Amino acid sequence: MALNDKAPLTGTVQVPGDKSISHRAIMFGAMAEGTTTVEGFLPGDDCLSTISCFRQLGVSVEQNGTDVTVTSPGMHGWTEPADILDTGNSGTTTRLMLGILAGTDFHSVLNGDASIAKRPMGRVIDPLRQMGADIRGRSGGTMTPLAVTGSSLQAIDYDMPVASAQVKSAILLAAIWAEGTTAIREKLPSRNHTEILLPQFGVPVDQQDGVIRLTGGLKMTPAHVSVPGDISSAAFFIAAALMVPDSEIRLTNVGVNPTRTGILEAVRQMGGEIETEDATEGAELAATLTVRASKLKSTEISGALIPRLIDELPIIALLATQAEGTTVIRDAEELRVKETDRIQSVVTGLKKLGADAEATSDGMIIKGPVRLRGAQVDSFGDHRLGMTWAVASLIADGDVDIINKECISVSYPTFFEHLHTLQNRLSE
Numbered sequence: 001m002a003l004n005d006k007a008p009l010t011g012t013v014q015v016p017g018d019k020s021i022s023h024r025a026i027m028f029g030a031m032a033e034g035t036t037t038v039e040g041f042l043p044g045d046d047c048l049s050t051i052s053c054f055r056q057l058g059v060s061v062e063q064n065g066t067d068v069t070v071t072s073p074g075m076h077g078w079t080e081p082a083d084i085l086d087t088g089n090s091g092t093t094t095r096l097m098l099g100i101l102a103g104t105d106f107h108s109v110l111n112g113d114a115s116i117a118k119r120p121m122g123r124v125i126d127p128l129r130q131m132g133a134d135i136r137g138r139s140g141g142t143m144t145p146l147a148v149t150g151s152s153l154q155a156i157d158y159d160m161p162v163a164s165a166q167v168k169s170a171i172l173l174a175a176i177w178a179e180g181t182t183a184i185r186e187k188l189p190s191r192n193h194t195e196i197l198l199p200q201f202g203v204p205v206d207q208q209d210g211v212i213r214l215t216g217g218l219k220m221t222p223a224h225v226s227v228p229g230d231i232s233s234a235a236f237f238i239a240a241a242l243m244v245p246d247s248e249i250r251l252t253n254v255g256v257n258p259t260r261t262g263i264l265e266a267v268r269q270m271g272g273e274i275e276t277e278d279a280t281e282g283a284e285l286a287a288t289l290t291v292r293a294s295k296l297k298s299t300e301i302s303g304a305l306i307p308r309l310i311d312e313l314p315i316i317a318l319l320a321t322q323a324e325g326t327t328v329i330r331d332a333e334e335l336r337v338k339e340t341d342r343i344q345s346v347v348t349g350l351k352k353l354g355a356d357a358e359a360t361s362d363g364m365i366i367k368g369p370v371r372l373r374g375a376q377v378d379s380f381g382d383h384r385l386g387m388t389w390a391v392a393s394l395i396a397d398g399d400v401d402i403i404n405k406e407c408i409s410v411s412y413p414t415f416f417e418h419l420h421t422l423q424n425r426l427s428e
């Protein structure tokens, strides 16, 4: 793959819709009775897995690119699925579906791909069982394939042991079925798209003194959802523009919900020039970002910043190879249970490219700046790694050959088209 390395990136791109919000728009639309419309939907493989699960429950979903219409009899009118619900590579689909299916009056089975089979589901199943859910699976009952026999649920009071929006959301979605008021305390704030979107579907979510409360039993009503661009996808072009000399790019309508903007803070700490303008008002904030090539310095990333940039750590690690000094990433043990062990897989690839990178139990230590060399690197089927290596190819001396870059379609099907636009190679 010749990506015209060293050519500055210039111009404007609208990154695709936010993955987390796209999943939730479909799920909540399917739970509501009536017709929900979604614009700016991400047609990535993960969100298509969510759509296919609901079609099997008797929900009609018409998807036309980024426009989706969901017409549903509502969560009380779903039909028992005749076959296994395939959640593909999507942790979000698998975990949130467990909460959604727990309160039905039928039996369903969830299964995903080989990566999902290794991801911990006990973190969701434990609190759901406390609510009365009947969920069975492999490895002591917590791994896919998972069988859910719908049952009547009760509210719980739950202190979350991990900072995870997927766990929080699965509990909140089960709480809609449950009798009483569920209360959740987070260890550290995680992305709050569920809390923002549920009220638009008629379910108020109360947040006071660090406690999130939802009272069950309400009938969900349909809505129109406009999905902003995904800052986790924008992160790859932000990093590319910072590292490729003479670049200056604009990324329009990028979601800048404060629970997701850790990447902007980390990049600014590193000396990266990035401007935010035209912020729109609304439930989910969005803005145009302008990014210029910059001289970078090392930083430390830990604590409450981690959940706010968790999916951006692979590309931040690549950025750190071009920063002066030692970058330390700590408190990020969650990376070990993503699509791959992202501490191990990132460090393995970075070392092949000639970087000075070391894995620690909960993060990475990266020394820079180092001129990267061409090499063969593996995505290990992890979309965020595939895109990290594609960005590495823009700065490495020699060709970077990426094994299995097709997996990028999980979250960014038009990634290479957009890269070519920024490289002014429109004809390819």
Ligand SMILES: O=C(O)C1=C[C@@H](OP(=O)(O)O)[C@@H](O)[C@H](O)C1
Binding pocket: 019, 020, 021, 092, 163, 164, 165, 166, 167, 169, 191, 310, 311, 334
């Ligand atoms: O709720 C969500 O949409 C997500 C939450 C995060 O996972 P965790 O909840 O496991 O931290 C994130 O890594 C994932 O890409 C999407």
Ligand SMILES: C=C(OP(=O)(O)O)C(=O)O
Binding pocket: 046, 089, 090, 091, 092, 093, 311, 338, 339, 384, 411
């Ligand atoms: C971790 C991710 O997604 P999920 O958990 O939904 O598979 C991701 O998109 O980086």
